[in-house]
Amino acid sequence: MYQKHMNNDQLVCPVDAPDCHWLAQIACLQQQILDLSELVTTDALTGLYNFRHFKNVLQVEMNRSKRSGIPTSLVMVDIDYFKSVNDAHGHAVGNVVLKHIAAILKDEVRSADIVCRYGGEEFTIIFPETHLRFAVKVADRIRETIAMTPVHCNGEDVLVTASMGAGVYMKTSILDIIDFVDSVDKHLYEAKQSGRNCICHMDYADLRSVTEVSFDERAMLYNNE
Numbered sequence: 371m372y373q374k375h376m377n378n379d380q381l382v383c384p385v386d387a388p389d390c391h392w393l394a395q396i397a398c399l400q401q402q403i404l405d406l407s408e409l410v411t412t413d414a415l416t417g418l419y420n421f422r423h424f425k426n427v428l429q430v431e432m433n434r435s436k437r438s439g440i441p442t443s444l445v446m447v448d449i450d451y452f453k454s455v456n457d458a459h460g461h462a463v464g465n466v467v468l469k470h471i472a473a474i475l476k477d478e479v480r481s482a483d484i485v486c487r488y489g490g491e492e493f494t495i496i497f498p499e500t501h502l503r504f505a506v507k508v509a510d511r512i513r514e515t516i517a518m519t520p521v522h523c524n525g526e527d528v529l530v531t532a533s534m535g536a537g538v539y540m541k542t543s544i545l546d547i548i549d550f551v552d553s554v555d556k557h558l559y560e561a562k563q564s565g566r567n568c569i570c571h572m573d574y575a576d577l578r579s580v581t582e583v584s585f586d587e588r589a590m591l592y593n594n595e
Contacts (some may be wrong), residue, residue, distance in 0.1 A: 413487040415465060416472035424486035424494055429547050431498045432539050439541040443497040443505035444550070446558045447475070447512075450531045450566040452491035463523050467530055470521045478512045502538040503574055509534050510569050517567060531567035533558060538577060 411423040419427070431442040449455075449471060456464040468491065475485045475493060484496040497505040513532055520527035535558030539550055560570040 416469055416487050418472050418476070418493070419484060419486040421486065421489055424484070424488060424496070425547065427484050427486075428496055428551070431496060432543075432547060432550065434498070435539050435543075436541055438499070440499045441501055441541075442539045443500045443502050443536065444539070444554050445495040445497070445505055445509045445534055445536045445569075446488065446551075446554050447471075447493040447495065447509075447532050447534050448558055448562070449491040450533055450562075452530075455528060455530065459523070459528060463521075463528060466523045467521050467528060470519075471516060471530070471532065474515055474519065475512060478515060479508060502536060502571060502577055505538070506536050506569060506571055509536055513567065513569060533561040533566045534569035535559070535561055536569060536571035538572070540577075 411419055413420045428442075428444065434440075435442045449467065452464065452467070455467055468487075471493065472485070472487065475495065479485060479495060479497075482498055483500075484498070486494045486496070488494045495505075495509065497508070513534055517529075517531045520529050522528075535554050535556065537550065537554035537557060539545070543550070545553065557570040557572075561568050564570060
């Protein structure tokens with residue numbers, strides 16, 4: 371029915387009709403498809419990716435780590451005492467807090483990292499091709515930023531903190547996506563039990579030998595692509 375110019379996105383009638391009445395409808399349908407696609411993968415409140423997108427992307431990155439040998443790191447973030455915020459200030463303020471945290475998460479990560487709303491007051495950050503040490507360093511910086519940045523709402527400052535758990539998926543990992551997420555969630559629970567406003571993860575010493583990719587291995591991977 372239509373084609374596009376090579377140099378722009380303007381729709382052009384394939385038979386060069388001077389007044390092709392289908393073009394406007396096609397353009398409208400294209401926009402509707404884009405809007406629906408965004409709704410399927412985006413959390414309406416925060417504008418972050420939603421749980422469905424999180425699962426899809428994490429599986430892709432886990433598969434990539436299996437092929438390349440370069441690890442994928444995952445951080446789970448949970449706002450401390452969020453129910454108390456809702457009880458004390460109301461759900462409207464709670465929503466402002468959620469959007470505030472979402473904005474900090476997006477601002478503090480790289481463009482390649484994927485920030486999602488996992489559900490309720492919980493968020494996730496997928497760090498593709500990233501070792502655990504770097505992901506933890508970034509996450510801890512985010513944790514400090516959250517703690518030092520009060521939420522201004524209705525003429526008052528609402529102070530919030532966040533607890534975090536971090537994990538890494540490697541070429542040698544045998545966990546499926548459910549078990550991998552559960553393992554990171556256990557570190558998050560550990561952070562909650564340790565007093566909150568902290569991040570817990572595996573010992574780096576236990577990971578060093580299996581997460582490092584040698585020069586020869588990396589060269590072989592790239593030569594095979």
